[in-house]
Amino acid sequence: MTRDYRKGMQFLADARERLDMVAKKLKLDPGLVDKLKFPKRALIVSIPVKMDNGHLRVFTGYRVQHNLDRGPGKGGIRYHPEVTLEEVTALAMLMTWKCAVVNIPFGGAKGGVYCNPREMSLKELEGLTRRFTYEIMMMIGPEKDIAAPDVYTNPQVMSWMMDTYSMHQGFSVPGVVTGKPVHLGGSKGRLDATGRGVMFVTREGLKHISLSLKGTTIAIQGFGNVGSASAKLLSEAGAKIIAVSDISGGLFNPKGIDIPSLIKHVKRTKYKVIKGFKGPQFISDFKRANEKLFGLKVDVLIPAALENQITEENAGIIKAKMITEAANGPITPRADKILAKKKIFIIPDILANAAGVVVSYFEWVQDTQALFWKEEEVNRRLEEIMTEAFYDVLRAAKKHRVDMRMAAYMLAVFRVADATRLRGIYP
Numbered sequence: 001m002t003r004d005y006r007k008g009m010q011f012l013a014d015a016r017e018r019l020d021m022v023a024k025k026l027k028l029d030p031g032l033v034d035k036l037k038f039p040k041r042a043l044i045v046s047i048p049v050k051m052d053n054g055h056l057r058v059f060t061g062y063r064v065q066h067n068l069d070r071g072p073g074k075g076g077i078r079y080h081p082e083v084t085l086e087e088v089t090a091l092a093m094l095m096t097w098k099c100a101v102v103n104i105p106f107g108g109a110k111g112g113v114y115c116n117p118r119e120m121s122l123k124e125l126e127g128l129t130r131r132f133t134y135e136i137m138m139m140i141g142p143e144k145d146i147a148a149p150d151v152y153t154n155p156q157v158m159s160w161m162m163d164t165y166s167m168h169q170g171f172s173v174p175g176v177v178t179g180k181p182v183h184l185g186g187s188k189g190r191l192d193a194t195g196r197g198v199m200f201v202t203r204e205g206l207k208h209i210s211l212s213l214k215g216t217t218i219a220i221q222g223f224g225n226v227g228s229a230s231a232k233l234l235s236e237a238g239a240k241i242i243a244v245s246d247i248s249g250g251l252f253n254p255k256g257i258d259i260p261s262l263i264k265h266v267k268r269t270k271y272k273v274i275k276g277f278k279g280p281q282f283i284s285d286f287k288r289a290n291e292k293l294f295g296l297k298v299d300v301l302i303p304a305a306l307e308n309q310i311t312e313e314n315a316g317i318i319k320a321k322m323i324t325e326a327a328n329g330p331i332t333p334r335a336d337k338i339l340a341k342k343k344i345f346i347i348p349d350i351l352a353n354a355a356g357v358v359v360s361y362f363e364w365v366q367d368t369q370a371l372f373w374k375e376e377e378v379n380r381r382l383e384e385i386m387t388e389a390f391y392d393v394l395r396a397a398k399k400h401r402v403d404m405r406m407a408a409y410m411l412a413v414f415r416v417a418d419a420t421r422l423r424g425i426y427p
Contacts, residue, residue, distance in 0.1 A: 003081070003082055003083075003084060003114065004082065005084050005086065007082065007084075007087070007307075007308060008082075008084035008085070008086035008087035008088075008090070009084075009086045010308070010332075011086065011087055011090045011307050011308060011329060012086040012087070012089055012090040012093075014090070014308075014329065014332055014333050015090040015093050015094065015329070016037050016093075017333055018333060018405075018409060019033065019036060019037060019093075019409075019413065020033070021406070021409075022406065022409040022410055022413045023036075023413065025400070025402070025406065025410055026410060026413060026414055026417070028413075028417055032417055032420060032421070035420065036067065036096075036413070036416065036417065036420075039064050039065060039066045039067075039089055039092055039093070040065045040066060040067060040068055041064070041065050041139070042062065042063070042064040042065075042085065042088075042089060043062065043063045043064075043135075043136060043138075043139055044060065044061070044062055044085060045060070045061045045062075045063075045132065045135035045136060046058050046059075046060060046061075046135075047059040047060070047061050047113065047128060047131045047132050047135060048131065049124060049127045049128050049131060050127060051124055052121050052123060052124060059113055059114060059115050059128060059132075060113070060114045061111070061112065061113040061114070061132045061135065061136070062083070062085050062088045062111060062112050062113075063088075063109070063110075063111040063136040063139050063140070063145070064085070064088045064089050064091075064092040064109060064110050064111070065092065065107070065108075065109045065139065065145055066089070066092035066093045066095065066096045066107065066108040066109065066110075067093075067096045067107045067108055067416060067420075068107040069107060069416060069419040069420045069423055070099065070100060070105055070106065070107050070415070070416060070419045071099075071104075071105035071106045071107055072106060072107065072141075072142070072143055072144050072145055072146060073092075073106070073107050073108065073109030073139075073144065073145035073146065074095060074099055074106035074107065074108065074109060074145070074146050074148070074357055074360065074361075075091065075092055075095040075108060075109035075110040075111065075145075075147070075148065075150075076091075076110060076111070076147065076148045076149055076150025076151075076153070076179075077110075077111040077112060077113070077132075077147050077148070077149070077150055077153050077157070077161075078110075078111070078112045078113075078150035078151035078152060078153060079112070079113050079115050079117040079125075079128075079151070079152040079153055079157075080112065080114075080115075080116075080117075080151050080152055081114065081115065081116040083112035083113060083114045083115075084114070087112070087307075088110045088111065088112045089110075090307075090329070091110040091112075091328055091329075092108045092109050092110035093108060094108065094328055094329065094349065094350060095107075095108030095109060095110055095357070096108025096412075096416060097350045097408070097409060097412035097413065097416070098349075098350040098351075098353075098354045098357055098412070099354075099357060100411070100412035100413075100415040100416050101350050101351055101354060101389060101392075101393065101408050101411055101412040101415075102351070102354045102357070102358055102385055102386070102389045103385075103389070103392075103415070104357065104358060104361045104385075105361075106146075106357070106361065109145050109147075110150075111136065111147060111150075112150075113128060113132055115128065117152045117153075118152075118271060125157070126160055129157050129160040129161060129164070130160055130161075130163075130164045133160070133161045133164040133165055134164060134168070137165060137168060140165065140176060141165075141173075141176055142173060142175030142176050142364065142367070142368060146175065146176065146177060146178055146360070146364055147161060147176070147177045147178075148177060148178045148179045148356070148357070148360050149179040149225075151224070151306070154179075154225075155179055155180055155181045155186065155191070156181075158177045158178070158179045158180045158186075159180055159181060159184055161176070161177050162174060162176055162177050162180060162184060162185075165177075174367040175364055175367035175368050178190070178359075178360035178363040178364055178367075179360065179363070180363070185363070185366070185367045186363060187359055187360075187362050187363035187366055187372070187373070187378060188372075188373070188374065188375035188378055189359055189375045189378035189379050189382070190356075190359045190360070190363055190378075191225070191229070192229040192232075192233065193355045193356050193358070193359035193360075193378075193382060194225070194226045194229065194230075194326070194353050194355050194356035195225070195226050195227075195228070195229025195230040195231075195232065195233055195326075195355075196229065196233055196355055196379065196382060197352070197353065197354060197355020197356070197358065197382065197386045198226070198229075198230040198233075198234075198302065198304075198324055198326045198352055198353065198355070199230060199233040199234050199237060200355070200382075200383055200386040200387060200390075201324060201347050201351060201352050201386060201390050202218075202234065202300060202302070202322075202324045202347070202352075203237065204387060204390045204391070205322055205324065205345060205347050205390070206299070206300070206322065208345065208394065209321060209322060209345050211299060211321070211322075212238075213234070213237050213238055213239055214237070214238030214239070215238060215239070215240060216238075216239045216240065216299045216300060217239075217240050217242050217298040217299045217300070218231075218234055218239050218240065218241050218242065218298060218299065218300045218301075218302060219241075219242060219243040219244070219293050219294075219296050219298045219300075219301050219302070219320070220241060220243070220244045220245075220302045220304055220326075221244075221245050221290060221293055221294070221301075221302070221303045221304060221305050221309060221327075221330075222245070222246060222303065222304035222305030222306075222326070222327060223244050223245070223246040223262075223266065223273075223274055223304075224246070224272075224304070224305075226304045226326050226327070226353065226356075227244065227246075227302070227304035227305070227326065228259075228262075228263050228266065230302055230304060230326055231244060231257075231259045231262075231263075232259055232260065232263060235256075235259045235260075239300075240255075240256040241256060241257050241259055242254055242255075242256055242257065242296070242298065243257075243292075243293045243296055243298070244257060244262070244274060244293075245274075245286075245289045245290055245293050246273055246274050246305075247273065247286060248271070248273035248274055248275035248284070248286075249274070249275055249282055249283050249284040249285065249286060249289045250274075250282070250283045250289025250290065250292060250293050251274055251277060251280040251281070251282055252280055252281045252282075252283070252292065252293075252296075253279065253280035253281065257279075257280055258279070261277075262274060262277055265277045290309070291314065291317070294310065294314055294317055294318055295317040295318070295319065296319065296320075297319040297320075298319070298320050298321075299320065299321050299322065300320060300321070300322045300323070300324060301318060301320035301322070301323045301324075302323070302324045302325075302326050303323070303325060303326065303327050303330035303331070304326035304327050305327050305330070306327060306328075306330070307327065307328055307329035307330060308329065308330070308332055309327070309330045309331075310323075310330055310331040310332065310335045310339075311332050311334070311335050312332065312334040312335050312338060314335075315331075315334075315335035315338035315339055316338060318339065318342070318344065320344060321344065321345065322344065322345045322346070322347070323339070323344055323345075323346045323347070324347045324352045325346065325347060325348055325349035325352045325353065326349075326352055326353050327349065327353070328349050328353065329349060330349065331346070336405065340403060345404070346403065346404055346405060347390075347404060348404055348405040348408045348409075350408050350409070350412060351389055351390065351393055351404070351408045354386070354389065355382055355386055358382055358385050358386065359378060359382055362378055362381065362382075392411060393407045393408045393411060394407070396408075396410060396411050
């Protein structure tokens with residue numbers, strides 16, 4: 001495997017550029033801005049794993065804590081062949097702002113392992129996970145830093161992490177990770193939480209631009225956990241999903257795609273992809289499928305894949321009235337400027353996909369109290385927090401006469417900066 005380090009470096013540069021823009025608006029002290037630009041700590045670890053063929057292979061893993069002034073670190077673990085330290089650092093910074101914008105008491109963290117999980121057996125993934133957990137154990141814990149699933153990780157990976165950490169403590173510590181199965185202390189409603197939050201803010205965003213969710217046309221880039229959950233919940237609410245894409249290509253049907261059937265199909269396939277689904281037009285070329293999807297005349301476009309998908313090269317073809325960023329950092333700053341000129345209403349990532357960390361917070365609370373909630377209560381509390389956060393950001397946008405992204409960042413950065421100012425600098 002070879003990595004393109006430039007992507008991660010540009011992603012981090014973009015995150016810091018956005019912070020500079022926000023700091024200028026808020027008139028923050030330059031020293032405080034520098035503190036917020038760089039992570040509190042970052043750990044690089046080597047992960048030796050005995051593969052199924054008997055050979056030893058060494059992987060590289062990362063855990064980055066960006067800021068802990070508002071509470072313990074919170075952030076996912078991703079297994080991906082393009083993971084770099086710079087990418088993980090940028091994502092940890094985004095987690096800081098995400099937790100702050102929905103006003104939950106966590107700081108930002110993130111982790112990742114440079115690997116291709118699609119080419120690894122379950123046994124190899126377990127060995128990788130357990131050794132990675134051991135190597136970062138000095139940084140994690142329910143009071144220090146709580147991990148969660150991310151790209152190509154899932155409740156099973158979280159179960160291995162929790163068990164490994166607990167074995168070294170000598171007792172069960174369910175609160176060290178979130179996104180676990182319910183039988184191990186996971187929260188009901190966690191699996192679909194991010195997609196449910198996407199549905200809530202999309203609904204409120206449509207109200208703002210004088211549209212109704214019922215009958216709205218939507219295109220979704222990415223059909224993993226977040227993309228599929230968003231599609232399911234939006235279609236159940238009456239929206240029409242006319243296009244979806246993933247690494248295998250794209251599906252297009254102006255009359256609407258049968259999302260429940262597509263989800264069943266994806267679960268049956270070996271690599272969990274949309275390829276092979278019968279009915280809609282299918283484009284197998286990944287790049288061409290994305291170009292068509294981005295260029296569709298739809299009410300809502302939902303990028304739910306990886307970062308830096310909408311750039312200055314393709315932003316001009318977008319015809320959607322609204323974009324809900326279900327992925328982290330899918331739009332580059334230069335693309336943002338192009339979309340602003342087109343007057344496209346954008347619900348930014350740190351708000352749009354924050355429901356996952358909100359329900360992770362609920363799970364952590366339930367674990368630490370050993371008192372669990374019904375799914376209806378989880379969803380009700382989630383809707384309250386996400387709706388309140390949406391209107392907090394919308395009010396800030398109107399007050400400061402800025403777009404939703406700048407408003408979300410101003411609100412989040414102010415909250416983190418204020419916590420840092422109140423705590424002071426040690427010693």
